[in-house]
Amino acid sequence: xxxxxxxxxxxxxxxxxxxxxxxxxxxxxxxxxxxxxxxxxxxxxxxxxxxxxxxxxxxxxxxxxxxxxxxxxxxxxxxxxxxxxxxxxxxxxxxxxxxxxxxxxxxxxxxxxxxxxxxxxxxxxxxxxxxxxxxxxxxxxxxxxxxxxxxxxxxxxxxxxxxxxxxxxxxxxxxxxxxxxxxxxxxxxxxxxxxxxxxxxxxxxxxxxxxxxxxxxxxxxxxxxxxxxxxxxx
Numbered sequence: 001x002x003x004x005x006x007x008x009x010x011x012x013x014x015x016x017x018x019x020x021x022x023x024x025x026x027x028x029x030x031x032x033x034x035x036x037x038x039x040x041x042x043x044x045x046x047x048x049x050x051x052x053x054x055x056x057x058x059x060x061x062x063x064x065x066x067x068x069x070x071x072x073x074x075x076x077x078x079x080x081x082x083x084x085x086x087x088x089x090x091x092x093x094x095x096x097x098x099x100x101x102x103x104x105x106x107x108x109x110x111x112x113x114x115x116x117x118x119x120x121x122x123x124x125x126x127x128x129x130x131x132x133x134x135x136x137x138x139x140x141x142x143x144x145x146x147x148x149x150x151x152x153x154x155x156x157x158x159x160x161x162x163x164x165x166x167x168x169x170x171x172x173x174x175x176x177x178x179x180x181x182x183x184x185x186x187x188x189x190x191x192x193x194x195x196x197x198x199x200x201x202x203x204x205x206x207x208x209x210x211x212x213x214x215x216x217x218x219x220x221x222x223x224x225x226x227x228x229x230x231x232x233x234x
Contacts, residue, residue: 014179017202032085057203058181060152100222114168156191185212
């Protein structure tokens with residue numbers, strides 16, 4: 001029987017930490033959001049909440065704020081403050097591509113594969129990042145949790161939406177999901193992707209990525225084209 005992982009047609013790539021370097025802006029933006037909601041900097045409460053933010057990197061940010069603050073109005077206020085702070089940092093030039101990421105994406109597409117970029121941020125923040133990098137027309141589709149009724153990672157919805165909207169593959173096993181967090185890996189596993197690759201340029205380390213279901217762990221996204229051209233071997 002043919003192993004469909006040897007012919008990946010669709011590549012679903014995370015942004016921050018995987019293709020985009022943001023220098024820890026998530027934590028800086030969270031500090032602004034926490035202050036908006038009255039969380040005292042340096043307090044045990046602040047440290048506990050920040051630890052949760054770190055552990056859930058990759059998850060939809062509104063989901064994170066719902067967990068941390070409970071009440072929907074507080075979650076919405078916190079998320080809005082977070083997105084505003086993050087967007088301002090992006091506008092100030094604090095994001096760049098992971099070295100070689102754009103070239104890797106272009107190489108994947110030149111090889112006949114479709115690439116989709118996904119994020120746990122709101123659409124306005126995702127668009128700000130794309131604008132800052134000049135990536136508006138780099139790929140045919142970009143997705144955020146709002147595009148899938150709010151169910152971001154670790155749900156499989158963004159990966160499956162990429163699969164359905166692009167029509168690039170005829171089987172989910174011909175899809176690769178790539179990211180820097182455990183939640184990226186879980187979303188790929190739950191979507192049935194034939195290849196689920198973690199990269200070491202972002203939030204989580206190799207053991208965490210493997211534990212969450214990574215079939216491969218790469219130094220960076222720049223290693224992905226060669227992996228796929230190598231017939232997707234483990």
